[in-house]
Amino acid sequence: MAIITLSTDIGTSDFIIGAFKGQLLSGGTSGSIIDITHQLSSTNFAEVAYICNNAFKYYPEDTIHIIITNLFEYAHRHFLIARFNNQYIICPDNGILTMITRQVPAEVFKIPLPEVDEHATMVILAAFAKAAGQLSKGRYPIQIGQKFTEFVERYPIRPTFGDDWIDGQIIFIDKFENVVVNISREEFEACRKGRLFAITFGRNYSSNQINKISENYSSVSKDEYLACFNSAGLLELSIRGGNMAGLFGLQGFKEENQHVQHILDSAPGGNKRNWFYQTIRIFFT
Incomplete structure (x- = not known):
């Protein structure tokens, strides 16, 4: 059936x-x-x-x-x-x-x-x-x-990589305001190469940082920042017992917001649409 x-x-x-x-x-x-x-x-x-x-x-x-x-x-x-x-x-x-x-x-x-x-x-x-x-x-x-072969094609936004950084984009915020970023564990480890790291977010990169990957929510104390790779294998940022997105003004997709990353999407006939996703940057040292 x-x-x-x-x-x-x-x-x-x-x-x-x-x-x-x-x-x-x-x-x-x-x-x-x-x-x-x-x-x-x-x-x-x-x-x-x-x-x-x-x-x-x-x-x-x-x-x-x-x-x-x-x-x-x-x-x-x-x-x-x-x-x-x-x-x-x-x-x-x-x-x-x-x-x-x-x-x-x-x-x-x-x-x-x-x-x-x-x-x-x-x-x-x-x-x-x-x-x-x-x-x-x-x-x-x-x-x-x-x-049929002439259907509309679009593809997921991908992280961008430098020698000592990754820029990922917020693709999902759940009802608890936990933030999912389009960086997989494999991509993170390949760029990390065993180095220390700082996951930065919000407007103040110098103070808003996470420096370790946790296995689950019980790995940190209440109100502590947490970064883990979720069941989908993607980076997730949260605050145990708190609302990460709301507290730091983190947002996902926006149609018109010049302060977040600008992605250009093509459709048949030359049509263009602007997609904007807020960036999360990871530094490696």
């Missing part, structure tokens, strides 16, 4: 998610429907990729992942199905696919949408539901759509 997961930016305060599940069931979907989250960001695709990547890897082969975020960014008359890591991803053609996969999947297919008003949400979701239902019954993507 198939497993279908839902990850959306729709929220749960109105009828849409309930109606979408009804569409899935009414279309004869064979399998379990599991909510990952309905609180995805509509603009911070790095955060979306972080959440989806680290949830999807725990699901079995042939799981069908439906992702709905920023559905109307482009006026496409199609959506995508990709086969990746032996699972299926159904999503809009807005760049979120490659943000999650970090590469061009070998198998990507486009599925046509009906000719309706571009904001007819339930009609579009019905098309997603139909495709998921067909996959759940054992049909292959090539039987549902056509092979």
